[in-house]
Amino acid sequence: MIRLLGVLMALWLGLQALPARAATSCSLTSPTLSFGTVSNGLVDTITTFNINCSTGAVALLANARVTFCVGLPAGTGGTTITPSRTFANSFGDRLNYQIYSDAARTSVFGSGSASSPAWAMYQMQYPVPVLGGSGSGTVTLYGRYPASQLLSAGTFTSTLAATFQYAYNEPILGTPPYPANCTVGSPTVTGNSGLITATMSVIANATVNPSCGTYVTEPMNFGSSTGTVLANIDRTAVFSLTCVNRSAFQIGLDNGSNADGAGNRRMRVGSTGATVPYELYQNAARTLRWGNVLNSSTVPGTGNGSAQSLTIYGRVAPTSAATTSPGVYTDTVTVTITY
Incomplete structure (x- = not known):
């Protein structure tokens, strides 16, 4: 024990x-x-x-x-x-x-x-x-x-x-x-x-990220005029784009390839011929010039995921006989999309 x-x-x-x-x-x-x-x-x-x-x-x-x-x-x-x-x-x-x-x-x-x-x-x-x-x-x-x-x-x-x-x-x-x-x-x-x-x-x-694409542009055709332009010729064109929903964008138009020294738009016959002045506007009344300065002369918008169309309003103002010559007047305007 x-x-x-x-x-x-x-x-x-x-x-x-x-x-x-x-x-x-x-x-x-x-x-x-x-x-x-x-x-x-x-x-x-x-x-x-x-x-x-x-x-x-x-x-x-x-x-x-x-x-x-x-x-x-x-x-x-x-x-x-x-x-x-x-x-x-x-x-x-x-x-x-x-x-x-x-x-x-x-x-x-x-x-x-x-x-x-x-x-x-x-x-x-x-x-x-x-x-x-x-x-x-x-x-x-x-x-x-x-x-x-x-x-x-x-x-x-x-x-x-x-x-x-x-x-x-x-x-x-x-x-x-x-x-x-x-x-x-x-x-x-x-x-x-x-x-x-x-x-x-x-x-x-x-x-x-905001994004835009699928751009579609159409020419603005001011038609034909015999001799001097005596009254405003107003035409429109449509620019279409598709942006991601909620993408804020601004559309700018430059002064074209024939602008004068002051930046005024011009259509020209050929590469060196006579010119005819014209303008592009944001509104139907043609009081707001459509330019290329952000937050000033550009047109803003917001994407919705579908194609959206913006109307460009053009005008050829009356011209004098001294500045009007026969021919086909053209210009190329570059569209800038900022988003």
């Missing part, structure tokens, strides 16, 4: 000398998923964030195992996860995008364990010696911006208040099994286990 008591006392004292167990703690960074400047083509991008876990001292050499899940909601840019998430600009215009958990971009990142699509689950193991240990891992978000969208100019963003949930098994000795999922609420092995929920933010963004 005395010999057995001595063995029990030694074992009790030995356990008291071992360090106490401590809970596992995990944290993660908040990434930005940036698509950069987008237009009508498909854009794929990725971002990563780091998972860092630490476990305090356990009794003996051991391995901690963590199962963690990341859930991404629809975000502030829209209300749906599938078929597409959306981000929005300051006007409330929206563009589609999606976040996947795999490089093939087939598994959509969901928001939780019971939702469809579900959140993404990962596992991590790291050694925990007598003085404690830590481990880290990287999670990749795979983003896709689909092609052929109706564009609007602006910066598009969406903030996703993601859920980060993890369960861990922290043994005294050896390597435990991984927690079966991120929602276990009680220990799954003999030892220390836990369930923690935290939050993080994912910011998705893209930029659509």
Whole structure:
């Protein structure tokens, strides 16, 4: 009996000398998923964030195992996860995008364990010696911006208040099994286990630059006149363009290829022949000259994503017989689009 008591006392004292167990703690960074400047083509991008876990001292050499899940909601840019998430600009215009958990971009990142699509689950193991240990891992978000969208100019963003949930098994000795999922609420092995929920933010963004294209111009034909021009000859021409929605633009017209020293427009016979003065205007009353000075003589507009037409109002004023010669009078005016 005395010999057995001595063995029990030694074992009790030995356990008291071992360090106490401590809970596992995990944290993660908040990434930005940036698509950069987008237009009508498909854009794929990725971002990563780091998972860092630490476990305090356990009794003996051991391995901690963590199962963690990341859930991404629809975000502030829209209300749906599938078929597409959306981000929005300051006007409330929206563009589609999606976040996947795999490089093939087939598994959509969901928001939780019971939702469809579900959140993404990962596992991590790291050694925990007598003085404690830590481990880290990287999670990749795979983003896709689909092609052929109706564009609007602006910066598009969406903030996703993601859920980060993890369960861990922290043994005294050896390597435990991984927690079966991120929602276990009680220990799954003999030892220390836990369930923690935290939050993080994912910011998705893209930029659509103002842009204009698909220009169509038509000639302004003042017709024919016999001899001296005795009265105003008024004609119009239409200039058409297509600009990305909300693209602010200004249309300028230069003074043509035959302008005089004061910048007055002229039509000329051939390259060196006689000239006839004319003017181009912004309005039907022909009181606002259409020029090329930004914010002054140019015509402003805002794109709507469809073809838009602007009318150019022209006038040939009466001329004297001394300055009018037979022939075909022409001029070339350059249109400048600033956006």
